[in-house]
Amino acid sequence: MDDALAEHIRLTAEKGASREEIQQLLLQAGWPAEQVKLYVEKTFKKLEQGEIIRAHSLSKRFGDNIVLDNAEFDVKRGEIFGLIGMSGAGKTTLLNLIVGFIKPDSGDVMLALPDGTIQSALKNPELIKKHIGFSTQTPSFYNKLTVRENLEHFARLYHLTEPDLTRRCNALIDLVGLKESRDVPAVHLSGGMQKRLDIACALIQDPSILVLDEPTADLDPILRKQFWDLIKQINGKGTTILLASHFLAEIELLCTRIAILQNKKIAQLGTAAELRNIYSKNYEIYLETETKDYDKLLKDLQRRKPYIAKITKEAGELIIETPQPEHVLPAIAAFLEHQKGNVKSLHVARPTLGRVFEAVVKK
Amino acid sequence: MISDVIELVNKNLKNMIRAKAGSLVVILGPLFVIFLAGMAFDNSNVYAVKIGTYRPDADAVTTSLLDQLRDQFKVIEYGSQTECIDAIKNTDINTCMIFDANFTIGVPAKNQITFYVDYSRINLVWTIMQTMTQEVGATTLQASQNLTRIILDTLDYTHQRVADQREVVVRLTTENELILKNTQDLLAELGDLNLEFDESGFQLNNLTSAKTQVKQWVDSAISLGEKGLSKSTSFIDAANALVKTSGANSQAQANLLANFQKSVDEIKTLKATMAETKTLTQESFKKFDAQITRVQEAISNTKSNLQGADTSRQLSLRVLEAVAGLLDKSLLSIIEVQKAFNDIDNKINAIEIKDPAGITQPIVTTIKPIVQEKTYLNYLFPVLIVLVIMFTALLITPTLILLDKHSPASFRTYMTPVKDASYILADFITAFIILFLQVIIILAISSIFFSSQVLANIPEAILLLLIINSLFILIGMAIGYIFNNEETATLGAVTIGALMLFISDVIIPIESMPEAFAYIAGFNPYVLASSLLRRTLLFDQSLIAVYGDILILIGYIIAAALVASGIYLLTRRYSLQQLIKDLSPVLAKVHFKKK
Numbered sequence: 037m038d039d040a041l042a043e044h045i046r047l048t049a050e051k052g053a054s055r056e057e058i059q060q061l062l063l064q065a066g067w068p069a070e071q072v073k074l075y076v077e078k079t080f081k082k083l084e085q086g087e088i089i090r091a092h093s094l095s096k097r098f099g100d101n102i103v104l105d106n107a108e109f110d111v112k113r114g115e116i117f118g119l120i121g122m123s124g125a126g127k128t129t130l131l132n133l134i135v136g137f138i139k140p141d142s143g144d145v146m147l148a149l150p151d152g153t154i155q156s157a158l159k160n161p162e163l164i165k166k167h168i169g170f171s172t173q174t175p176s177f178y179n180k181l182t183v184r185e186n187l188e189h190f191a192r193l194y195h196l197t198e199p200d201l202t203r204r205c206n207a208l209i210d211l212v213g214l215k216e217s218r219d220v221p222a223v224h225l226s227g228g229m230q231k232r233l234d235i236a237c238a239l240i241q242d243p244s245i246l247v248l249d250e251p252t253a254d255l256d257p258i259l260r261k262q263f264w265d266l267i268k269q270i271n272g273k274g275t276t277i278l279l280a281s282h283f284l285a286e287i288e289l290l291c292t293r294i295a296i297l298q299n300k301k302i303a304q305l306g307t308a309a310e311l312r313n314i315y316s317k318n319y320e321i322y323l324e325t326e327t328k329d330y331d332k333l334l335k336d337l338q339r340r341k342p343y344i345a346k347i348t349k350e351a352g353e354l355i356i357e358t359p360q361p362e363h364v365l366p367a368i369a370a371f372l373e374h375q376k377g378n379v380k381s382l383h384v385a386r387p388t389l390g391r392v393f394e395a396v397v398k399k
Numbered sequence: 400m401i402s403d404v405i406e407l408v409n410k411n412l413k414n415m416i417r418a419k420a421g422s423l424v425v426i427l428g429p430l431f432v433i434f435l436a437g438m439a440f441d442n443s444n445v446y447a448v449k450i451g452t453y454r455p456d457a458d459a460v461t462t463s464l465l466d467q468l469r470d471q472f473k474v475i476e477y478g479s480q481t482e483c484i485d486a487i488k489n490t491d492i493n494t495c496m497i498f499d500a501n502f503t504i505g506v507p508a509k510n511q512i513t514f515y516v517d518y519s520r521i522n523l524v525w526t527i528m529q530t531m532t533q534e535v536g537a538t539t540l541q542a543s544q545n546l547t548r549i550i551l552d553t554l555d556y557t558h559q560r561v562a563d564q565r566e567v568v569v570r571l572t573t574e575n576e577l578i579l580k581n582t583q584d585l586l587a588e589l590g591d592l593n594l595e596f597d598e599s600g601f602q603l604n605n606l607t608s609a610k611t612q613v614k615q616w617v618d619s620a621i622s623l624g625e626k627g628l629s630k631s632t633s634f635i636d637a638a639n640a641l642v643k644t645s646g647a648n649s650q651a652q653a654n655l656l657a658n659f660q661k662s663v664d665e666i667k668t669l670k671a672t673m674a675e676t677k678t679l680t681q682e683s684f685k686k687f688d689a690q691i692t693r694v695q696e697a698i699s700n701t702k703s704n705l706q707g708a709d710t711s712r713q714l715s716l717r718v719l720e721a722v723a724g725l726l727d728k729s730l731l732s733i734i735e736v737q738k739a740f741n742d743i744d745n746k747i748n749a750i751e752i753k754d755p756a757g758i759t760q761p762i763v764t765t766i767k768p769i770v771q772e773k774t775y776l777n778y779l780f781p782v783l784i785v786l787v788i789m790f791t792a793l794l795i796t797p798t799l800i801l802l803d804k805h806s807p808a809s810f811r812t813y814m815t816p817v818k819d820a821s822y823i824l825a826d827f828i829t830a831f832i833i834l835f836l837q838v839i840i841i842l843a844i845s846s847i848f849f850s851s852q853v854l855a856n857i858p859e860a861i862l863l864l865l866i867i868n869s870l871f872i873l874i875g876m877a878i879g880y881i882f883n884n885e886e887t888a889t890l891g892a893v894t895i896g897a898l899m900l901f902i903s904d905v906i907i908p909i910e911s912m913p914e915a916f917a918y919i920a921g922f923n924p925y926v927l928a929s930s931l932l933r934r935t936l937l938f939d940q941s942l943i944a945v946y947g948d949i950l951i952l953i954g955y956i957i958a959a960a961l962v963a964s965g966i967y968l969l970t971r972r973y974s975l976q977q978l979i980k981d982l983s984p985v986l987a988k989v990h991f992k993k994k
Contacts, residue, residue: 135814137975165816176807186808193815237811 041067045079054153055080080152087148088113088245088276094133094143096126103129105300106143111245111278113148116271118287119280120393121297127280130297131249134278136164150244166194169238169275173250175230177237179223183214186222186233187240194241208236212266228259232266239270246270248279252286264290288389296396303396308389315392318345318357321364324380325372328352333371340367353381431894435902448527448910449473451483451492455500464538468496471534484515484769488938490930493517493910494527495769504542505752505761518768519778519933523908528766535764542761546752553750557743564739571732578725585718588711603694610687617680624673628666635659635666769938781932782905784841788864789871789899789925791837793892796830796875801885810978819971823876823964830872831865838864859935859942866952867928873959874924880966883977899925924955 041062048058055076062072089111096104103126111117121127132138134145136157145157147167157164177186187208191201209218212232217225222233231251238246248267252260264286271277281287287294288308296304296311304311323330330349337344337356343363348355358364361384372379450472454461468474475492477483483495495515503509514531516524642655752758803809803826812822842860875892882888902920903909909920920926931948934940942949 132976137810137813137972139972162816165814168814170811170814172807172810174807176809176811178806178808190811190815193812193817195816241815 041071041075042079045076086110086112087146089134089148089278090146091130091134092144092146094130094140094145096129096133096138096140102300104133104140107297107300107302109295109302109305111276112293113244114271114274114276115292116267116277116279116290118291118294119278119297120282120284120287120294120389121280122397123282125297126300127297128249131170131247131278131280134164135168135170135247136161147245166241167244169241169243169246171234171238171246171248171251173253175222175234177222177230177233180221182219182221183209183225183233183236184218187236190237190240196241204240204242208239211239211269212236227255228262231255231259231263235263235266235270239275243275245276245278248277248281250281251279252281252283260286284389284393294389296393298396304392309386311389311392312387315395316345316357316387318359318387319361319384320387320391321356321358321361321368321382321384322353323356323368323382324353325375326378326380327375330354330371332374333368336367336371337364340364431898435898448494448523448530448908449475449492450494450496451475451477451486452496452498453477453480453483454498454502456498456502458502460504461498461502464535467538468534487515487517487769488934488940489944490934493520493523493908494531496531504538505546505754505757507754507757507763510757510761511763511765513765513767515767515769517933517937519781519937520904520908522906523904523910524766526908526910531764535762539760539762539764543758546758546761549750549752550758553746556746560739560743564736567732567735571729571736574725574729574732578722578729581718581722581725585715585722588714588718603691603698606694607691610684610691614680614684617677621673621677621680625670628670628673631666632663635663778937780845781936782929784845784864785867785925785929785932786900786905787841788834788838788867789928790892790896792830792834792868792871793875793878793896794889795833796826796872797879797882797888797892798885799830799833800826800876800879801882801888804879804883804974804978807978810975813975819968820964823967826876826879827869827872827960830875831868834868834872835865838868856936856939860932862942863928863931863935863949866949866956867932870924870928870952870956870959873956873963876963877959877966880963880970880974883974899923902926903929922951924952927952927955 045058045062048061053061059072059076062076063069087110091107091109094104094107095102107126107130119127119130129138133140134157139158146154147157147163148154149163149167155163178189181189184205187205188201191204196204209215212235214225214229214232214236217229222230225233235246235251251267252263255263260283267277267279267290279287279291291308293305293307294311295302298304304314306314323333333354334347337347340363343358343360345357345359347357356364356368365384368382372382450468452465452474453476454465465474465476475486477486477495480495480497483492483497486492487495493516497513497515499509499511501509502512512535514527516527518524639656639659642652642659645652647655752761803812838861842857842864874895878888878891878895882891900906902912902916902923903926904920909917909926912920927948931945931952934945935942
């Protein structure tokens, strides 16, 4: 009964009803007053502190092509939420649904607002404009305008007052490190600087959520690292980040939680560790020698079968999955001693997000 | 190689056909233009030409001419020339036909028909000139033939009469030759006549009688003198006696006797003189008589001569009588010829039209502009400026919109809480500013060529150009919102521009189109706009005079604004999705693949 009441309160809240309205409704429906007050407060507190975005049963098709089918997930306030999936899995479509560029065929996107209310983004597109900043793979600003002019232009469109506008622009220029280039036309900025300007533009209205779609697709590794540092910095100031990327290693390092989009649905959702655990609780020992001849080792490992979960050989590299690497490593050490300096690489690791992703995709 | 080419062509066609809007515009646009242009131009008639006319004197000739025109055109009569010309300016009629007062075919200064035309519609002017030349030309030709026929008839009559008189002239020539011969004969006769005589021989009788009388007077005078002298002598003798018997002193007697003696002496002298005179007189008279005799002889000779002359005179009289007879006959012939001349003269005088210009061109048509003479550039200025504005607005506005549509920044603008109306208004104002500047530049440059024309109506011109600008900008906006790439938008804009151009009076006059088409073309924004500008700039009409057309344009503006806004709202989301595809190459790739 309590769970049903809590769910009812949550659903009503997500339809945009205030806590007073919900209380009134529940009282009229005959729920006990004390229970109503307790559950309403609890549910709202959970919503306020927890989810900032909740995607409900989002479905979208383009002609006969179903892109999303009842996709559901939530983004918690203050986290960096990563969305991964194969090309064409629907990541961009999902993000576009969230920012209101595309209307879903069914489902809704609920936003928890700073004032404590929960509103449907579909019914209140203005809320998206106010509370969500968006940045795509291609920087979106006016090339002929300078850094400052771009920021001022978008700030004015968000109706910032002149003092707020100046303050906000200066703060963002400082944040993205474009102080020296503030009067340089955007077209003359380097790729990394343009990306930073794009982020600054996305943050101009001080949104509580920043949505990034493949933000580092065109950047080299150094610029990518700088960019992720900036994202962490922004997140550190309290902005919730929702991003889609195909750089899984970086996603793994950066994101609080990760959703894997597969078969038009959210196939997996959790922290990197949770995803790894879902995939496998084993460790993986990666070994590569000059000769790539592992027969002697494989024979030796046969004797330690209880500690071996799986052995695979990929591109000359031997991958040994084991729940207890300490029982396998002595055999490898003996093998390497016999090889006499023939080793190229050896390391022990938990499965990477890439391997988890591969596993999910293969399923 | 051929298979490669076929494959590539196949690919190109597929690409084009699958770009739906593009292929629709590429294929249907020109088809539509050609279809409409074909409908409009596929004729050679002048369906809707309206002719205004003013004739100071309504008579049978002008009525007949107008009735002839009524068979093909709508003819409206006006009460004055000004009313008629104003009707052209108000576009109620296309040409105004003014007849001369007392219009008379073939009579210079009365045979002129003046066509007033709007030179700013130059193709209509040529059409009207051609048509009117044909229509009036037929009447003119008929009149010219009639007049020529009269002249030819007269010539024929003259020819006949001259032929008739040729015998009379021959006869007259013969008679005259005869008269000449007789006269020559007479001259010869008269040439032989000697009429010389001594003039001193005249008045001889008078001289003889005068001599006799003088002789008598001389004799009588001498006789009287002698008697007088005898009496004087007797008187003196008596006086002497008296003196001597008187008692007068001797001295006095002596003096008297001396004086008497002196007088007796003088009388004696006188007697002697008289005797001498008598002698001399006798001699003179004898000489005189001898002279008279010689004169008489001369006269006798002269008389003989004159008798000869008389004979010649008698002969001459007979000759002259014959000449007089011949002259009588010649006179009759001359009278006959004169009568023929009079008839010919009367016949020629009966020809009313004697001016060669009147015969060769019995009706003179003149084409005059309804406004002060200007160059073709002046006349074409309103059409040209609207043309420039139309195409600029139709091309620049979609370009501006598509520029922003395709700009990655536009999606960020979309993210801002800016109302749709603001976007639409901003697009309009941006294009408006650009085109306004263009209008100012055009007007500035135009003022170099037509300073008086432009400057005189600058406020009206600017206001109208802004209205026209607004309309075409809104049409351009609708095009910009419909299409998603610049090529198709440009093609769409060119198609719409070409349609407006074809269904206007730029290529052929609207009046030459089928009536239904012409009616629709009358509402073509381009036609309305150029007509408004023409009426204001060329005819100096006030905005109040053209308010009807302005209201229609404003109606179009409202409609175009609604259409553009509607299209914007309908296509906004689609455009955004297209932009997102561009911004997210991965998504685009997948979508295209799957489609």
